Amino acid sequence: MRNLIEEIFVSAFSNDILCELGDSAVIRSGSAGKLAFTTDSFVVKPLFFRGGDIGRLAVCGTVNDLAVAGARPRFLSVSMIIEEGFPISLLKKITRSVTAAAREADVVIATGDTKVVERGAAEGIFITTAGVGDIPEHVSVGPERIDVGDAVLVNGFIGDHGVALILGRGEYDFKSDLESDVAPLAGMIESILMVCPGLHFMRDLTRGGIAAALNEVASASGKAIEVDEAAIPVRHEVSAVCHLLGIDPLNIGNEGKCIIICPARDCDTVLAVMQRHEYGRTAAVIGRVIEYGKAVVIGRTAIGSKRIIDMPSGRLLPRIC
Amino acid sequence: MLNDPRAAVRLVREIEGIALRLAPRRVTLMEVCGTHTAVIVKSGLRRLLPKNIQLVSGPGCPVCVTPPGLIDAAITLAGRPRVILVTFGDMLRVPGGGGSLEAARAGGADVRVIYSPTELFALARENRSSRIVFFSAGFETTAPSVAWTLMQAERSGIENLFVIAANKLLPPALEVLAQAPDLRIDGFICPGHVSAIIGASAFEAVARTHHVPAVVSGFEPVDILLAVLMLLRQVQAAKALVEIAYMRAVTFGGNRRAQVIIRTVFKRVDSEWRGFSLIPDSGLGFTKGYARFDAVMEAGMAVESGRPAPGCMCGEILRGVKSPEECGLFGTTCTPETPIGPCIVSSEGTCAAHYNQKTAGIDDF
Numbered sequence: 001m002r003n004l005i006e007e008i009f010v011s012a013f014s015n016d017i018l019c020e021l022g023d024s025a026v027i028r029s030g031s032a033g034k035l036a037f038t039t040d041s042f043v044v045k046p047l048f049f050r051g052g053d054i055g056r057l058a059v060c061g062t063v064n065d066l067a068v069a070g071a072r073p074r075f076l077s078v079s080m081i082i083e084e085g086f087p088i089s090l091l092k093k094i095t096r097s098v099t100a101a102a103r104e105a106d107v108v109i110a111t112g113d114t115k116v117v118e119r120g121a122a123e124g125i126f127i128t129t130a131g132v133g134d135i136p137e138h139v140s141v142g143p144e145r146i147d148v149g150d151a152v153l154v155n156g157f158i159g160d161h162g163v164a165l166i167l168g169r170g171e172y173d174f175k176s177d178l179e180s181d182v183a184p185l186a187g188m189i190e191s192i193l194m195v196c197p198g199l200h201f202m203r204d205l206t207r208g209g210i211a212a213a214l215n216e217v218a219s220a221s222g223k224a225i226e227v228d229e230a231a232i233p234v235r236h237e238v239s240a241v242c243h244l245l246g247i248d249p250l251n252i253g254n255e256g257k258c259i260i261i262c263p264a265r266d267c268d269t270v271l272a273v274m275q276r277h278e279y280g281r282t283a284a285v286i287g288r289v290i291e292y293g294k295a296v297v298i299g300r301t302a303i304g305s306k307r308i309i310d311m312p313s314g315r316l317l318p319r320i321c
Numbered sequence: 322m323l324n325d326p327r328a329a330v331r332l333v334r335e336i337e338g339i340a341l342r343l344a345p346r347r348v349t350l351m352e353v354c355g356t357h358t359a360v361i362v363k364s365g366l367r368r369l370l371p372k373n374i375q376l377v378s379g380p381g382c383p384v385c386v387t388p389p390g391l392i393d394a395a396i397t398l399a400g401r402p403r404v405i406l407v408t409f410g411d412m413l414r415v416p417g418g419g420g421s422l423e424a425a426r427a428g429g430a431d432v433r434v435i436y437s438p439t440e441l442f443a444l445a446r447e448n449r450s451s452r453i454v455f456f457s458a459g460f461e462t463t464a465p466s467v468a469w470t471l472m473q474a475e476r477s478g479i480e481n482l483f484v485i486a487a488n489k490l491l492p493p494a495l496e497v498l499a500q501a502p503d504l505r506i507d508g509f510i511c512p513g514h515v516s517a518i519i520g521a522s523a524f525e526a527v528a529r530t531h532h533v534p535a536v537v538s539g540f541e542p543v544d545i546l547l548a549v550l551m552l553l554r555q556v557q558a559a560k561a562l563v564e565i566a567y568m569r570a571v572t573f574g575g576n577r578r579a580q581v582i583i584r585t586v587f588k589r590v591d592s593e594w595r596g597f598s599l600i601p602d603s604g605l606g607f608t609k610g611y612a613r614f615d616a617v618m619e620a621g622m623a624v625e626s627g628r629p630a631p632g633c634m635c636g637e638i639l640r641g642v643k644s645p646e647e648c649g650l651f652g653t654t655c656t657p658e659t660p661i662g663p664c665i666v667s668s669e670g671t672c673a674a675h676y677n678q679k680t681a682g683i684d685d686f
Contacts, residue, residue, distance in 0.1 A: 003658070172436045245436070246356070246411075248363070303329035303542045305365030313657040317410030317434065 001207075022142070023203060024069035026135065033137060036071035038062055039130035047094070047124050049168035051160075051179030052255075055097030058127040060184045060255055061206070063105040067186040068202035068258055070141040070193065071133030073105055078129050079113040083122040094125065105184035107131065133186075138197050143220035145200040150289040151267035152225060153260045155188065155274050156282040157181070158210050159238040162252030166241065174244075178237050183256030188277040192260065195269050201261040204254075208312045211250040211297070213259055215311040218295040226298045227287030227309070251312040261289065324541060332546040333369050339553040340371035349375045349505060350552055351498065351641055353491060354512035355382030355667065356540055362674040364542035374549070377641040378671040380494050381512055383459045384415045385639055385663040385670055386594045387487050390627025392417030395456045395485055398620055399430040405448055406432045407441060408456040409463075411667040416660055418627045422456075438463070438470040445474065445482040454616045458487040462514040464605060465579035468586035471614050483616035486605055489592055491515050492523045493603035499531035503642045508552035509535040510545065513567045518583075520575025524563045532561040539567035586611045593626065595663065596636025635662035638671050645675040652676055 010019060017025045024038035042058045059076065066073040078098060082091065102109050160181040167176050185204065193199060201221075203213045210232065218225050234249045242249045256279055262270050267285055274280030292298070297309040340348070352358055358378045361367060367376055380386050396417060399406035406422065413423045413434060426432040431451075435441065438455065445453045457467050467484065474482050495509055511524055516537040524535040534555040538548035548566040555562060565571050585608065592604020607615050617624055629635060632650050637643035645651045645664070655661035657673055665672035 246359070299365075301364045301542075302324045302326065303364050303366070303369070303546075304326040305368045307363060307365040317413060 022069060023065040024071065024133075026069060032134065034135040036066045036069040036133045036135055037131070038065040038069075039128065040065065041126060041128040043123070043126050044165070045123060046165075046168050047090070049180055050164050050177070052182040053094060053097050054125060054127055055094035056101045057182050057255055058129045059098055059101035059105060059107070060182050062129040062131040063101075063107060063184040063186050064204040064255075064258065066131050066133035067184075067189040068141075068204050069133070069135065070139040070202070071135045072190060073107045073131055073133040073186050075110040076102060076107050076129055076131045077111045077113075078109055078127065079115075081115050081117060081122050081126040081128075083124055084116055084119045086124055091125070094127075101184060105186050136193075139193060141199060141201050143201055143217060146217070146221040146223055146261055146289055147200065147263070148223065148289050148291045149264050150200055150261050151264050151270075151285055152214075152227065152287040152289065153262070153267070153271060153274065153283060153285050154205075154210065154232065155185070155257055155260070155280040156284075157233045157235050157238070158205065158254055158257055159234060159242065159249040159252035161255045162209065163238045163241050165253075166245075172245070174241060176237055176241070178235070181254055181256035183279045185256065185258055185279055188274065188279050189258070191273050191277060192270055195273050196262055196266045199260065199262045199266070199270070202258055204258040206255065207253050209249070209251045209253055210257075210259065211248065211309050211312055214297040214309065217259070217261070218297050221289075222295050224290050224292030224294060224296050224298060225287055226290045226300065229299045230302050231284055231286045233282050233284050247316050248312075250309060251316060264288070324543065328543050329369070329546055332543065332550055336374065336546065336550050336553060337371050339550070339557055340374050343553070343557060344373050347373045347375060348507045348553065348556055349377055350508045350510060350549060351377050351379040351506050352510040352538075352545070353379040353381040353495065354510075354515070355385070355670070356514070357381070357510060357512065357538065357545060358671065358674060360540055360542060360545060366542055366545060369546075370549070374553070376510075376549075377506075378638075378674070379498065379509075379641060380594065380596070380639045381460070381491065382664075382667060382670055383463075383489065384412050384667060385635065386489060386494075386596070387412070387415065387458045387663075388593045388595050388627055389417040389629055390593075390625040391485065391487055392422070393419065393627050394617060394622055394624045395454075396420060396422060396425045396430075397622065398454050398485070398616065399425050399432050401620075403451045404431065404454055405444065405451050406430065406454050406456065407435055407444065408432065409436070409458065410434050412456060412458055414660060414666045415663045416630065418629075438466045441470055441482060442473060442477075442479070445479045449481060452481055452483060454483045454485060456485045456487065460489055460491050460512070460515050461518045461583070462512075464488045464587060465518060465576075465582045468582045471586050471611055472582065474614070475611065482614065483619050484614050485616045486587070486607060488587070488605040489594065490589070490603050490605065492519070492527065493600050494594060494597065495524065495527045495535070496531060497597060497600055498640065499527050499533045501640065501642070504640065506533055506641070507556050509533060510548045510552070511535050511537045513537055513539045513544075513570055516565075516567070516571045516575065518576050518579050520573050521563050521565050521571055522573045523575070528561045528563045534561045535563045537563075537565045537567050537571050539570065584608075594639075595629065596639040630661045633662040635664045635672070638664050645672040648672070
């Protein structure tokens, strides 16, 4: 995917804003100051899963991309591509979800679009959302601000969304009450920025999980990150399913989780604010930025050794044995 | 306890004690199983061992040892009309002579991934106008569930289910490795899953006849450290026995019921392994009563031997005689994103494990 983006789209659309390849584009817009602008498409299967649905996902995904850019999300657009014959009752259910998530995130759905395509041309429904938010002048987050010694935090259990989806697809005969973590993080992030306006970096953990996010951060900042694997919160159920399928929980997608990188002196304050918030109750400090001379992610393993946590490649496939 | 760093430290200390007494002798232990390789990499276990104790990865990744010709046959079958080619996940990206099942799927073939062979049953029923062809790669671990599924299919009169029989048996391959002139193996860390089915006694010939100690290990890092320690004790005492470091799951006799199910559907046949050529009695073909499930025979195809890509050393790497760094393609034209050989595809593959360490410059941290 990364190659596809870089070789085809980035080279074709190349400009200073796009080439940053951040979660959101950061734009200076005259008297409006700094704006964050982002878009995302949602093609999830199944459309409804424990803890959420494609509608909630579409709002949260875009809101979170704006929030981790340091922005306060303001306006969203919602475009729906609907397959002919898709039940109106489900469409209403999804729309209700979109409305509820937007209200929770305090964003206005300012515009949208609807297309109906013939049967077979879409799997039920695809949703594309775009969003705009404003970034306070004093907030500036980016990989270039990351320093050696910075603390790395995560706002809770990882892998819940990916495993809930795997189970929701019914491909494997596992029974579980596990729910997706899909949630808008703008409120929590706003609280964090209030106590730590000098925070260095944030990223939401979506496809590729925490392993992909940490590797992208390392690569973009040119610094190494060391994490204590035992400190990364993983539910027992998630770890059991991953173990059975031969998948690393660190590579599994999330929709309500982010990593925060802040100066070490602010670490305890940020952690306390996160843990007081509904979406950060199980937040933890998982590692730090270290001097190593290479942009890698190093994991301290449970048995006291070290390993490289690599960038997940290709799609996750269960192992044979 | 199993992930307890203190238990790991205690075991490492004991290992260091024996290693020191054995020094300067270099002891080479082979972890046969791909899942062990994955655990060793993920837990950073090699870094905890003394320098004269070397772990080499063996042929225990079923997708890696499947010969390219068989993958090409599966791709050909997948390209035929009204065929649904079904496989386990990590088989999808393994290159045959000229492509992978993933590439075939991108080209329009109906290729699907399942986790358990029991899913084949529903697939066959729901797609009666198609041939369901299951590419059954794996070792003794997956053979019973494949066999059981075919027994059910036979009873239920399901006629559109076929199997490319690519299951392999590990003990014959270990016997070949134990006698290899180009590699001296001082001990085998034997696979726990396979042993749960066939029993630890299946490795008696390796230990007794070929004088290489074998210890069956579980899949926690501490299990593997215990197996290493038990092997070193045998090396120190110049013994060659089969032992079990995974008593909670494995017995010497194994799972008799599973063994009967395997024997009902499959018989031992000579089988080609990538990197080994033909190993006598190391594969599973169909018994007479189940021959109608043979996908290759039903399609009237002949499976060619198939050739690995020029320059690919996966064969030698699977036998433990070459390291990935000795392969000219490694890390340049052959990467996890652009695999030329199988060993870089799955996280269990030796090259994949080495690739991540190499790109990070693991030695100096």
